[in-house]
Amino acid sequence: VLHGGNISAFSKKYNLNREDILDFSSNINNLFYPKEIEEILKESFPQITQYPELEQEELREIIAQREGINLDNIILGNGSIELIYLIANFLSPCKAKIIVPAFGEYQRALKGFGSRITLFRLLEEEEFRLDLDRLYKDLEEEIIFICNPNNPTGGMIEEEYLDRLIDFIRKKRKFLVLDEAFIDFVEDGFSPKLKAKILNGEDIFIIRSLTKFYGLAGLRIGYALGKKELIERLNLRKPPWNINCFAYQVGLKLLKNKEIPKKIKEKIRKEREFLSKELSKIEHLKLFESKTNFILIKLIHPEVDVKRLQERLAEYKIMIRDSENLNLDSSFFRISIKSNKENKILINSLREILN
């Protein structure tokens, strides 16, 4: 498993109908899907025959307002993944340090463009918190990739630590890539300190996603923020028209709506609390505190390992994400937060299997 959410492979393997599968493995917002989207899509049909906006100004303008930065600090991507690849390409060849566990695509992208990678492991015994002193020790890589909030742990670097890290980056003339694909589950827009760093011209890229928060994995839309000179360099390598008409229109309309984000965050917070509380009661599971829409869990069971658990959950038509490609040992798995009804099915299934 390179990624969660591969429903086709799961349905083939276990001979299940796609529609019957409960996908707890993909970590996008699986809970609340804004109903407004179908109307936006229908209204966008006529645009299918025309080239999308070349400069993508209208959408960048809305993001600029929302984040309190400038148009030329923003580049749009066909999903945040396109930006990860663009940035990895732009920085290549380089020596890069990836803070893991993390989304496996940083490694794939950096390797694909010929960079050399070393991993810095967050430790379970430190609750997967980032230890800056340990990171700085013998740090010879010029590029640092961090996922914050972290996927798969769900944890966040405290603002003070992030601040110290960015000061370090500047002093040591290094480069920071901060993947904030899940930040919208935690806060709206930009932390003022981070915004100031971008506008001050630090060597940082921030990557954002609309896919995860709005639950639109099929649509593909994300953006990156950085100082003007860096964004210009990325733009030279970005294919024009990289956002299709539907993604563009949905992006425009959703980002104008201030109510939907509140609803999404509130619903997910509530279900995360419920799910965490109930799962914590199951004896063989150790949960890690999450600020996002997924939870990392360690399975400590005398007889059942995660592979076996996956097989058993498949009988309940439930998909979870194992730790493959996440740089965690095989006792970990990740679930996303779904509707109350679905979460209850997961809880009950786990109880039956593990007790």
Place this chain on the structure above:
Amino acid sequence: VLHGGNISAFSKKYNLNREDILDFSSNINNLFYPKEIEEILKESFPQITQYPELEQEELREIIAQREGINLDNIILGNGSIELIYLIANFLSPCKAKIIVPAFGEYQRALKGFGSRITLFRLLEEEEFRLDLDRLYKDLEEEIIFICNPNNPTGGMIEEEYLDRLIDFIRKKRKFLVLDEAFIDFVEDGFSPKLKAKILNGEDIFIIRSLTKFYGLAGLRIGYALGKKELIERLNLRKPPWNINCFAYQVGLKLLKNKEIPKKIKEKIRKEREFLSKELSKIEHLKLFESKTNFILIKLIHPEVDVKRLQERLAEYKIMIRDSENLNLDSSFFRISIKSNKENKILINSLREILN
């Protein structure tokens, strides 16, 4: 003007409603839009919440059948433009020869990745035909980019010449990138000779587009063909999930339908003949023979130049494509073929302006 089809810029400049504009400037199929598409889009709505297929096998399978090649000879792109950038990136840094006039993005992509470019000019006095002996003379570049059928001339390299060129490429250990974005207007699928070259492992990439033929510029979908080893190398640099759910589903359904292509080709052939015949009668226009859905025209008028013509046509709400970024002198412009009614408006407007 870097590209045709920039309706937003035109509507702002001349203070026109988007809906009223007759866009003869973009060279996608502007004539026949398959009605089936809206139904396909509606059926695809539920897929917006799920990640698109990671391996994109189903769509590659259909293309493989259609072209008579193998799954692993095919890579899909977010529009053919993504493949132009992927290939330019993969080949970089290199010395590349671009046959011009041509689509301006080859230059932008190659430059963006640090390659050195020289241009080989097709000559008006040779009706823009490719003179191989002249090309071979002092050819030190290792990469050759060709648009075939040519955009903007609408002409095609004869198969015998293409064959000789590919033999030359092999003998001299060079690399050919053949952009066939408009080939579907001319023939179905692959020429058997070209197919054999790919399967034999020649150093060729063929780029294809669904956007142009099906008139779906807003949707973004294209593919490239090459030997397995090359496609694998491109895949290392391609972001996953690069085709969104709507583009993917429309691609699947359209490529299964054998009747739509016949209709599109027949309608365009008929209107191209009508438009060519009528425009040829206008004294100050020299037309070049096109096999595609657009026509290159030279304006030879004592008082009106193309800039002036564009201004005058804007009074009729008509957009044409001037020669900027096409490596042609400023006396050329390009029009696409639209419906009979719209073509008549163009013909009458040109008559009024030029006579």
